[in-house]
Amino acid sequence: MARRQNPARPRWTELAQLFLDRKLTEAVALGALARMSPALTSDERLDALVREALKRGTKGSHGPREITPMEGVVIKAGRGSLSMSVKKSGVNADFATWLESNLEEIIKKSYAEFTDVNSKDDT
Structure with missing residues (x-):
């Protein structure tokens, strides 16, 4: 029997990649989450956070x-x-x-x- 993949998993992987690529920081993520409506589901918050990170990109250089x-x-x-x-x-x-x-x-x-x-x- 084939195991069904969780539909949210690719979004979590995308979120992790945004952190790895330094396109999203913990501070920005926490700020974005704090501004979201508590009525949103966890999937909606995840989608909104990924959209916010993609929209913002990087501010300044975080590299060496x-x-x-x-x-x-x-x-x-x-x-x-x-x-x-x-x-x-x-x-x-x-x-x-x-x-x-x-x-x-x-x-x-x-x-x-x-x-x-x-x-x-x-x-």
Whole structure:
């Protein structure tokens, strides 16, 4: 006996793909759902959410951002991480060597400054 596929499954898959493609964010989805009538069925809410995401598309770039503050130095900022790459050759080779020796202390000092400015005790 063949198993009958749930008719909503392709819509759920489409919704998942919208999230994966960054055409829909959690914040946008929650906002859209909050504006919908509570009288709508779950299938109607799903259809409306997919339509909203397709209509809106993406606002701005959600992909990784790349900054090159100087030759040989690249900072990449993505959704889940921040990374820096410094070439150990070329015009800034000496800087790369110095940075490698001092980066741990630079990070510790920067973090201490950050926590001082952003302490949770500021009530």
